[in-house]
Amino acid sequence: MQARRSMSVRITGLGIAFLAMLLVTLAGASNENNSFAYLLVFTLLGLFIVAFVKGALSLLPVRLLHLHAESTFADRPVPVRGALTPRDHAIPGLLELTSATTSSGGAGPVMAPGMAPGADGGFELRLPPQPRGRLSLGSLVISTGYPAGLFRWSIRLHGLATAALIYPAPIDHLVAAGRRSPLQAAAESGDFDELAAWREGESLSGICWKSYARSGKRMRKRFLQSSPSSDLCFDWNGLPTLSDEQKRSQLCHWVVDAHRRRARYGLRLPGIMIELASGEPHYRRCLAALAGDLGE
């Protein structure tokens, strides 16, 4: 299915100034019957009209070959990749792409203005962070000032379909509330093994403050992993203090963390039960469920 398209044109500031200049000179040429001034003015007027036609013709054959948005989290920009065709000839050097999302997330509709498709017609844009759920693209505007920037022709493509999901933003609300996460608890349920140097990016809750007070060095307690017992089940109902969106966000944080630690984990959401498993497909499935794409 090809997206619906509509074409429009507007004259640019440069175009208006160009036309005004021609009219002024035309008045002068007319008054003095100055043939050479006439010749030049009319040639430039011809250029003006040719630019109008040429802009339209350059954009007419342009089609969106493919458009693909990456699934991502709600607090991150969404990469959208695509390609335009034809790429072998007539696409003028510059196409400017903007996208208007129909989402109510308050995100600005403009993305990456002035972007030119690559030599192969491909382009990559970054949508501002989008709300959780199935990504809905509004429209994509391909516009060109070809050939001389006097006019701006644009094609607006509506009804763009995408399979991308926006997962909840992985935020640890419990840490903010000063509570230990089950993951932390599970990690620390093993026997104390040793102190290791704390590195930037690690959880602050892992720091051995006593040692810090003594030595001034930040050290982290390391525990012996008790492998089978580290199976985790993240339960919606285990977070009674949080709002629904916060719950999703919290569960998402745990899922991401667990996936990173290569743990086996399951997820329980209202009406959905995802059994213990690990690996990429399981991870994606859990995220999809959290995005609301499976359960709702």
Add this chain to the structure above:
Amino acid sequence: MSVLLARRFALPAGDAWMLLLSVLVLLPHLSYLPVLLAVLCGVIWLLDLLLMGLRVRLSRPVKAGLVLAALAILWIGVVQRTEVSLGLALVCLVIALKPLETHDRRSRRSFALLCYFGALIFFFQDQSDLWLAYYAAYLVVLTGFVLRVEHLGLETGPALKNAVALLVQALPLAIVLFYLFPRLPEPLWHWGDSSGESVTGVPDEVELHTLNALAESGEVAFEARFDGPVPEVSSLYWRGPIYYFTDGRVWDSDYFPVTPMAPERLAASGERSPEPGPDRGASESMPLTARADETIGYRISEADGFRHWLIALDLPVEETSEAMLTEDYQLVPRRRVGSKLSYRMTSALSIQTPPDSEAVYLKALQLPFKARMAKDARLLGEALQAESAGDAQAAQQIIRRILQYFAEGPFYYALDTPQSVTNPIDEFLFEERRGYCTHYAAAMTLILRAAEVPARMILGYRGGEWSRAKGAVIVRQRHAHAWVEAWTPTFGWLRVDPTGVIPPERVFAQDPANGEASAFNERVLGSLAGADELRRFLRPRAASPAGQGGPAGGDVDPLQPRESALSLGYIADMGEYLWTGWVKDYNHERQQHLVGMSGGWPAASGLALAVIAGALLVYVARALLRRRRATRGSARRVSALYALLGKRLARLGIRTLPQEPHQSLHRRLVATGRFDPYSLSELFTTYERLRYRQHEQQAGDKDLRGFRRQIARLRVRSDRKQLQRQVPGLDQGRRNNN
């Protein structure tokens, strides 16, 4: 070139383009700008070059200071040299300054706009073919620059190529508009002061060396088409402005208000108009001193219109709706007219003028106010007057003596005379003795006045070139000439050409206007004896009408080529005629003629619209055809096969998304685990090659058949153990399949 410049001096390419464009657009303007302003532009460019080389950008206050300084210099320059228009000077200065502060795309656009404007306004200064060609080439470069501004990364070569293509595509419309855009019969307004200063050719105010600049100008002053046979070219004195007033240095033609000629004087001058106007019916009954066969009807065209006066063959004897005569036979336009003018006139080559009013004599006897100016010339005049005192024909006698004085002098004819500003007449007469027509005419006029013979200096043109292609005499600026009119009681105003008495061995520069000097001289010196003879050479008789059309007269005029077969010269002549008539000086009249030929305005506009629509149609059709050719064939068939794959997958329960990249589909299919990864990889690699690498190799039938086979072979793997339950859509798909 800018790229070379950039490489040579390691300049940023965009800035080098701008500097180059700024220099190129202003180069032709420079000769019209005051020296100070031209130097200022040069300094700004050098500064720009220096800053570019050093890769330094000026801060805002420095830029503002620079602009203010430039404006101050401009103001002083313009105040001192008022002949340059402030607007033009300002535009030029801004074009020179703009590259200094232009670093982003927006300001580059406005710079380009300024350059377009700078190119356009040049033609209000100068309309020479050379500069037209120059600016046509410039437009290509400038448009190339605009394309580069709009499309970053466009190379210089393709940019220029595209610019040429754009401008060529613009031409059909330009041509149609050029011929059919309504031309005004006369200007709607006049620029502040265009009364004659802005026009090349004979000026209203002259100094002795003024005409020197015209000596080598091939520019056409006007064309004349004669009703009957063309008179001998040497007898053609084209009378322009009359100069009475002088301070001994500058001669002024426009000192007193114009006095129209009294109708009875016009009639008394003996002219019988071929087509007498209703207001001059009385002339029929008046006694004629000029024979009817000596009046010549002709049409002047392409003459400058921004003048107080009109050119006419010596002496004009008719008034028309366009032109009237003053009391001294000066032809003047009845109203201010357009840049190029065409009018009919009748002249009599041999005519006796009736007595003038006292005022004219007084004007013609005026001597420089300062007594030291031309002091010796006055003494000479007084001596000549004393010598011929009591002679009945004193005036003729004095004229003859002055001509003799020049002939025996020895006086030389030379163009490279020093420009004297203190006392030019005396220096010429008694020291240098070298000069050209204005020197001789001015000196003779002053001597005559000192001898109390009323005299005036006339500027105009002498001779011309016969153009067979046009059937007209072409008079160029280099035919500009000056002579004297002296009043004698016997003959009225006599035309005297003192330059003609210089013998050929004393002519140093070949003056085209003086081409027949030798023949003229012989007649002058030989005929001084009798008054009749004097009169004959002073105002030569019209050639006896021999033959129809073409040149006539006893002598074969060297300027008039004999009728010959189609020659190179003829073709060049014809080309020039077409270029001048149908491009350069195409005007309201020609447009009327053209529209009339094509059947009136509606038909002409229809034709124009048809031409434009036709050109547009051809253009659009070509573009669409090219697009079709590009998408036709293999690309379309590859896409069709890819769609086939989509259908197959749909049957297997796997939906494909619109606009889904093939890589994404590939990954999804691998993730299902239902297909052999190897065949999938093979299939998608083939697709990628056929679809996206056409420029390397066009997909042949064989390739397409191979691709189709690969799609057909795509089977669901029987090894169900590999199935991953977690993959959504698979179970659903199987159900659908069942």
